[in-house]
Amino acid sequence: MRTLKYAILGLLNNEPMTGYDIGKEFSKDLGEFWNAKHSQIYPELKKLFDEGLIVYEIQISGEILEKKMYSITEEGKEAFLKWLKQAEPLEPTPKDVFRLRMYFSNHLDVPTRIHLLEHQLLQHQERLQHLRKNNERHQSIPPHDSVDFGDYFILDGAILRETVTIQWLENFIQYCKSL
Amino acid sequence: MRTLKYAILGLLNNEPMTGYDIGKEFSKDLGEFWNAKHSQIYPELKKLFDEGLIVYEIQISGEILEKKMYSITEEGKEAFLKWLKQAEPLEPTPKDVFRLRMYFSNHLDVPTRIHLLEHQLLQHQERLQHLRKNNERHQSIPPHDSVDFGDYFILDGAILRETVTIQWLENFIQYCKSL
DNA sequence: GTCACCATGTAATTCGTTACATGATTCA
DNA sequence: TGAATCATGTAACGAATTACATGGTGAC
Structure with missing residues (x-):
């Protein structure tokens, strides 16, 4: 279902951020019902970039440290909104x-x-x-x-x-x- | 965490049954908070057998059809009860x-x-x-x-x-x- | 200088679903 | 005789976690 994809697009639709920032979002309230580790986030960002749904700009922190500031593209916004509007069948009760x-x-x-x-x-x-x-x-x-x-x-x-x-x-x- | 392992042991601890029966149990009330498809059940049964936690007896339905009636071993009961008593940290809220x-x-x-x-x-x-x-x-x-x-x-x-x-x-x- | 945090990746493994594959039994 | 259900398996793929791996920044 590629839910992580849309979670990330949703966050980037609000404002540009880095993969690290996305990880932090997942440790706040949002994390109460969706989250991912950085090891899942970074590959997903790469995939979304390849799909043309997001772009990034390299920023330098301090002297050397590079961070990738991602933002959503028009195509990405469309994909996100299309997903957002979807009424889906009830998921099975989560395991416990x-x-x-x-x-x-x-x-x-x-x-x-x-x-x-x-x-x-x-x-x-x-x-x-x-x-x-x-x-x-x-x-x-x-x-x-x-x-x-x-x-x-x-x-x-x-x-x-x-x-x-x-x-x-x-x-x-x-x-x-x-x- | 091998939760499926203990779910199966728990069911077999109540009474002997086949892999198919286990699948049916997962579609009843138990399925409200734990379940698995047959494609996960059969390999797990094999694994539990290899671990010596369960045994089976082949029964014939009709003329040809073989079914494997599994039952739990003493070792299996021990493993199950040990798991059952465990107080574990709260799991993260399930994804939604x-x-x-x-x-x-x-x-x-x-x-x-x-x-x-x-x-x-x-x-x-x-x-x-x-x-x-x-x-x-x-x-x-x-x-x-x-x-x-x-x-x-x-x-x-x-x-x-x-x-x-x-x-x-x-x-x-x-x-x-x-x- | 050291410690918490920022920052980004890959690899191995486990868990779970969907699809592939086959065939018997039972009841209408 | 056809459909629903019984019965058992494997293969391919996707989702997610843990571990491996590296290095910079900022504040005390």
Whole structure:
């Protein structure tokens, strides 16, 4: 599906940046639902360049260090917008190792079960706190045509998702403790 | 991480079955959070056999057709239980193309945005209905040491997840319509 | 000068999907 | 007799991670 392709085009459609910058974007909020390592980013950038969807300009940092500042071409913008408009069938639910484990949880003694659930709970609580902190940036809903809108939108979704996961875990911890 | 390995061991730990049966299990509730195609299952079974974690017995269906009925060995059970008890760090949030798209949604005109959201909403509503129907099987919480417990547990989680996703989508549709 | 970070690449391997390939059984 | 389903495999490809590899910049 070449999703990374469109993630990169989307970022470059907002502003020119380097491969390194793209990696940094993937470690922010965007990384909550799409990301890639630099070892995947650099080859993809090369591919997009070969396809004529992006161009670059070499900039010098300091005395020697070269960086490639990439920007999107007209052709790239078209490809991106075409992708963006597409209504696609629902993807299969993403894989989840923890839930797989819990599917087999009848083979665990109750204290171990509680331990695993609480361990998971703690981590989700931390993630939620982190997301909430990020969300403080947005005092209110950003203008629907601003770059911040998408960020707000998906951050809200991520927060809801964490909240409900926590609820689910707490529920089952409660139940296991009542056994 | 060899997760498929443990998914298969877990299934065979419940009862002996064929590769084909494993594939069918992945198309039921379990498939909501882990699955694999037969082209991945058969080679994995071979590998597990070579590792001494499972064995098989050839059965004849009808006149000619051979099927391999796999069962777990003692060694396999140990490996499975060791994996099952492990408390692991939170995995990164799974990738989600739709949310990636919405991250860039400021580049879409409002009607297209609403269309994409509603298209997604409809599909999630269908999935929720399907999950609810599956859940009817469980009149009440199954015994915590029965095979059904895990199924109930994760089905509940899947239903919560769909419910909150729908809520999130409806929220934003509402907002977009108010623009 | 050293440490965190900037910056860019390639190689090896694993995981997963799609396509290729074959054939039997069961039920209408 | 034809269609759906049972049943098992391999091959090619694509997506993603980990490891290998190198070197500059900036601030203390």
